[in-house]
Amino acid sequence: MPKTVCAIIACHNRRAKTIACLDALKHQAINEQSVSLRVLLVDDGSTDGTADAVRAQFPEVEIISGNGGLYWNGAMRLALSHAVKRSPDYVLLLNDDTVLCHHAVQTxxxxxxxxxxxxxxxxxxxxxxxxxxHGGISYGGLVRGPWWIPLRMRKVPLSDQAQRCDTFNANCALIPNAVIDVVGNLDAAFTHAMGDFDYGLRARNLGCKLWVAPGIAGECEANLGQGSWTDKSLPLGTRWQRLKGPKGLPPREWLVFTRRHSGPFWPLYWLNPYLKFWLNGIMEACTTQRPARGAR
Structure with missing residues (x-):
């Protein structure tokens, strides 16, 4: 019997990237007699014609329609809930801006x-x-810091050997059914971010292992934070609202994450990004308002 892999992808108004992702997935170098690959795509209310383009170019892809408010974690939760009904051997979590290398799935x-x-x-x-x-690693496996800074993550460096990690970015991750049976779905407590980090940490706490495959699985540009709460070209008030918004660190969601994964000092970790934001904001304001030397 061939191994069955169900790839799940979420998309929203990134038609060109979604098509490129699916094209690379379709042309994977796998032995179809030993591997059966199917794809579930959650199109979360795209208005740029993504769903129609996918239907035209990839009729084999199963499209699930979202309401436009699922965000990444909600859309992937929906996709995973549909995927497990097919009882695959593995579920492949894949971002729609990730273009896999030819041998990625086989590796x-x-x-x-x-x-x-x-x-x-x-x-x-x-x-x-x-x-x-720039050629550097953008996403992959992550290793936690020591106990006093447990939420400080560092990327696992590139290697030609498989390496252990503590959690992961879900841009490309293969999860066997045995893990899903233990861990379940992504947590509904999260809207957009943190769901993948949380899943990996929960899996590890439940006795599952996490490994980074050797080499590079594909290309994906790192999110540089343009237009987000880290973008210093935006007004401070706008950045504050985005920090609290679905794509930032919503206080209730960050509370769940820190209480679950940062140990007895979780209140400090919960408060830290909000306190740091305003301290940095005050320093920025003071620097901007300070007259230049010799201006008087």
Missing amino acids: LLTTACRVEDHHGAKAIIVGATRSST
């Missing part, structure tokens, strides 16, 4: 088989992505 599966043989079946396999502009 993930090969790594999964090797890890399963040596460490048991409960292992998430993460694919690292790189930036096409």
